[in-house]
Amino acid sequence: MTSYLGESLLTTQEWSIDKLHAVRTVARRLAALDRQGIKTPLCPNELAWAVFFDQSTRTKSAWGGAAARLGMQPVIVDGSSTQVSHGETAIETGAMLGMNAHAMGIRHDLILGEGNTFIRDIKTGIDDYLAATDDSRKVPIVNLQCDVDHPTQTMADLLWLEDNFDDLADRNITVSWAYSPSYAKPLSVPQGLVTLLTRFGANVTLAHPPGYQLTDATMAAAESNTAGGGSFRVVDSMDEAFADADVVYPKSWGAYDLMVDRVDANASGDKDELAAIEGRALERNAQFTDWICDERRMATTREGDALYMHCLPADIGAEVSAGVMEQHKVNVAREANWKMYVVMALLAGAKVPELDAVLTSLEEGNQ
Numbered sequence: 547m548t549s550y551l552g553e554s555l556l557t558t559q560e561w562s563i564d565k566l567h568a569v570r571t572v573a574r575r576l577a578a579l580d581r582q583g584i585k586t587p588l589c590p591n592e593l594a595w596a597v598f599f600d601q602s603t604r605t606k607s608a609w610g611g612a613a614a615r616l617g618m619q620p621v622i623v624d625g626s627s628t629q630v631s632h633g634e635t636a637i638e639t640g641a642m643l644g645m646n647a648h649a650m651g652i653r654h655d656l657i658l659g660e661g662n663t664f665i666r667d668i669k670t671g672i673d674d675y676l677a678a679t680d681d682s683r684k685v686p687i688v689n690l691q692c693d694v695d696h697p698t699q700t701m702a703d704l705l706w707l708e709d710n711f712d713d714l715a716d717r718n719i720t721v722s723w724a725y726s727p728s729y730a731k732p733l734s735v736p737q738g739l740v741t742l743l744t745r746f747g748a749n750v751t752l753a754h755p756p757g758y759q760l761t762d763a764t765m766a767a768a769e770s771n772t773a774g775g776g777s778f779r780v781v782d783s784m785d786e787a788f789a790d791a792d793v794v795y796p797k798s799w800g801a802y803d804l805m806v807d808r809v810d811a812n813a814s815g816d817k818d819e820l821a822a823i824e825g826r827a828l829e830r831n832a833q834f835t836d837w838i839c840d841e842r843r844m845a846t847t848r849e850g851d852a853l854y855m856h857c858l859p860a861d862i863g864a865e866v867s868a869g870v871m872e873q874h875k876v877n878v879a880r881e882a883n884w885k886m887y888v889v890m891a892l893l894a895g896a897k898v899p900e901l902d903a904v905l906t907s908l909e910e911g912n913q
């Protein structure tokens with residue numbers, strides 16, 4: 547099993563396929579142990595500190611559940627309650643956290659160009675402090691969603707896809723924009739999906755109305771990832787994207803130009819302008835209310851029976867019809883449940899030497 551001891555997951559694109567395979571294997575082994583009621587306190591008396599600069603239900607509880615199952619103490623903090631909101635830099639903050647925590651999770655997803663950079667600066671702060679004090683500890687970071695990627699989500703999605711399909715090669719997977727009246731959602735889920743799934747040989751279709759493009763870096767990565775097989779195409783019709791799809795993943799995200807406008811307004815702390823941009827984003831979304839995953843569109847998928855996926859929460863009646871969600875509500879919950887085992891796998895793999903042997907021992911009944 548390829549080791550990722552001491553490593554931080556900031557984007558899946560930076561990890562080799564072998565390392566991603568290892569995460570999936572460890573996640574499956576930990577899930578099997580957990581579902582048998584076998585305890586896995588592999589990192590006792592360690593602090594798993596997570597900071598969220600945006601709301602979360604699933605990822606916060608996945609972090610807490612993963613850390614508790616590993617014998618760690620999870621602490622989850624609202625980012626606005628830290629001194630970052632008073633201007634303490636990410637590098638300074640990282641140094642302080644690196645002294646005290648044994649692993650860190652970070653969500654910072656709302657502003658393009660900021661979240662992933664923030665996470666990298668935190669890592670620099672931690673690593674520089676540990677090096678300067680001759681401290682050999684590693685404090686791995688898990689990206690719990692940034693502006694670029696949502697790797698624990700997409701790895702959970704990958705595990706759920708593999709529960710449903712032996713092989714993703716040549717499966718038609720559609721990642722589609724869908725209408726939302728609630729808020730301008732980050733780009734990181736669709737970006738993470740098209741960059742990850744194109745590495746596993748799938749035929750990935752990205753669908754969105756004009757103006758809802760993803761970043762250039764994402765598009766370039768998704769294109770280049772198909773060199774080993776599969777394909778990547780972009781269409782501007784939800785109907786075209788659904789036709790013959792094996793999997794559909796319809797969700798909303800913000801219009802690109804307005805996400806860019808948000809960068810300057812946020813940098814200058816202009817709350818009125820941020821609110822105005824959000825209003826414009828919802829007006830823009832409202833031009834595309836027919837982008838909904840409903841029974842008619844599901845009937846056009848492969849044998850009318852595509853796997854419906856969503857990272858949740860979904861806007862029911864906007865992104866997806868109530869009937870489609872009702873039919874798939876257990877499936878999307880099972881999809882979400884994988885995230886906790888992905889976080890466990892990332893923490894255990896980063897913290898526990900000889901993890902393969904340790905897991906084998908637990909599997910053989912040795913506590």
Ligand code: CP
Pocket residue numbers: 601602603604605606691699857858859
């Ligand atoms: N899908 C997801 O990340 O959910 P939360 O925002 O609730 O964490």
